[in-house]
Amino acid sequence: MDTIKKLKAGKTTGADLMHLAKLSDGMLQKIRDEMLEPFPRKVPPIVSSARLQEMCGIDKQRMGYVLKKGELPAGTQAKPGSPRQFTVEETIAWIRSERNPLPRNGPAKVIVVANFKGGVTKTTTSTLLAQGLSMRRGRRVLHIDLDPQGSASTLYGINPHAEVDSSQTVMPLIEAYLEGKPFDMTALPVPTYWPNVDIIPSSTELFNAEFMLPARAASDGEVRFEQVLHDGLAQLKDTYDYIIVDTAPTLSYLTINAIFAADGVIVPVVPDMLSFASMVQFWHLFGDLINGMQAFDDGRAKEFDFVDVLVTRMTSKPAAQILQGWITQIYGSRVVPIEIPESDLARNTNMRFSTFYDLGPNDVGAETLRRIRTPVDQLVDRVDDKVCAIWAQEE
Ligand SMILES: Nc1ncnc2c1ncn2[C@@H]1O[C@H](COP(=O)(O)OP(=O)(O)OP(=O)(O)O)[C@@H](O)[C@H]1O
Ligand SMILES: [Mg+2]
Known part of the structure; x- marks a missing residue:
């Protein structure tokens, strides 16, 4: 009792x-x-x-x-x-x-880092890409935090809960769209501490998009709720070279918008069994999503410049090696030929609201830093080389 x-x-x-x-x-x-x-x-x-x-x-x-x-x-x-x-x-x-570096030829490329599985380093990867494309290639980058948890905003030293209200996020774009009004996207990006990287941060209120978008779509079958971000970003594509989008680990309406706006998608995968199993579901949902989407207004179907799989948090453990073998076997040339290793340094810098690109030469041992930084440098360079080749084709 x-x-x-x-x-x-x-x-x-x-x-x-x-x-x-x-x-x-x-x-x-x-x-x-x-x-x-x-x-x-x-x-x-x-x-x-x-x-x-x-x-x-x-x-x-x-x-x-x-x-x-x-x-x-x-x-x-x-x-x-x-x-x-x-x-x-x-x-x-x-x-x-x-x-x-080759000058941008054509509109900015939108790169979305997505996987519906949590904790696979989406936020870390998207932030490193933004920092790296700015520092290593002199690009102008906009980072959009589309995860209501606001982890990417946090890595820029912004406290999404205390410092960001919904008017500073992509919410006003969505609200204007739902009201059928035009919206000036150029008002949203704000500079970060990192040169040439601007951000549209996130706040918890972004969760509201998950109710507003489907409610409107249910009441009006013609509404293209998945195209809101795509259409809004058009206004920013002359200002930036890259628009990098961090997404939440769910197939949310915001993630659907991000995927629809994407030119390139990077799917980070951790070589463990649960992550691998959830990838099966990811491809089904991703495929169904794109196939089920109506064409653009001009009749074009949605296509991506690239959809790449990135193995991250790789270890020398036999299980990880086996899984990596399976990943390569299935996804073939889509697998980025660079492995991002499991690294205490990556984890610890995140704990300090930073990435290891934030570290200076005296902050940590050169060898420890090189081990994790070199593959990420290669990833950044590969993304920019690939995009330059695409820009050249579009000429
Ligand atoms: N190379 C790495 N080695 C070890 N740990 C890492 C590495 N990169 C990131 N991490 C850690 O992995 C965890 C998940 O990283 P991150 O937040 O970037 O993933 P995420 O996919 O964005 O997660 P979520 O799905 O919750 O948004 C964090 O604790 C981060 O510090
Ligand atoms: Mg994240």
């Missing part, structure tokens, strides 16, 4: 849950503020001259020659003769001049 009473006394009410939400909000804000100290905002990393040379594809001699000419930023030195260090902004100036 006593036990029953105790259990009853311990019942959890809605008010208790709201209290828990408030406590979590407070704690997240406190942790974030402590992490970012002494700055109120995140700051981009410093870049060593060795890293700058690698990214530009030049050697020490060439760097010395360019420095002598004095046309590019000289970075800073702790004292004369010591290694130079550069800001990300300075690095981008070097990249644009020395690497000389």
Whole structure:
């Protein structure tokens, strides 16, 4: 009897849950503020001259020659003769001049990172792509956080719960669409701490889209609820080279919108059995979704420039090797020939609201950093090379 009473006394009410939400909000804000100290905002990393040379594809001699000419930023030195260090902004100036990436030809490419399975590094991958395309290729990038959980926003040092209201997310685009009104998308992107990367952040209120879009579609069969983002992004495609979209681990109406807006889709997969099994469901849903969609207004069917599978959190464990073999066997040339390894560093930097691209040369051992950073550098370069080839074809 006593036990029953105790259990009853311990019942959890809605008010208790709201209290828990408030406590979590407070704690997240406190942790974030402590992490970012002494700055109120995140700051981009410093870049060593060795890293700058690698990214530009030049050697020490060439760097010395360019420095002598004095046309590019000289970075800073702790004292004369010591290694130079550069800001990300300075690095981008070097990249644009020395690497000389092909200029964008045609509208921005929309790359969506999606998998309905949770925890497969969608957010980490999309953020690294945004940072990497800016730093390594001098691209202008818009990152759209379409996950109401707001993890990507968090990696930019934004607290989606305390600092973002729905008017700053893609919600006004959806509301305007549902009301049949035009909407100025150029008002939404805001700069981040990372040069040349803007963001449209997320907030919990994005969940409302999941009720609003189907309600409208049910009352009006003609409504193209899956095209809202696609149509809205058209206004931004001259401003950016890339629009990278992070999605939630569900087949939500927002994810459907992202997929419909995508030129390229990257599907990260972790080589474990549950992740592999859920991929089967993913392809069914993805295929059904695209086949079931009506054509564009001009009659074209939806096509993608690429749909790639990226193996992440790869380990040397036999089970992971077997699964990776199956993945390659099934998805063939769609599998990106780069494995992102399981890495404590990747996990730990996320814990600090960062990615390992946020780390400077003195933050961590060079070898530990290189192990995880090199394959991601290769991924960023591969995406840009692929898109450049597509831009060239579209000429
Ligand atoms: N290379 C890596 N090695 C080990 N852990 C990693 C790696 N990359 C990311 N992680 C960790 O894996 C977890 C999931 O990453 P992330 O949040 O990017 O996945 P997600 O697919 O966006 O998750 P969700 O489905 O919840 O949105 C995080 O704890 C992150 O720190
Ligand atoms: Mg995520």
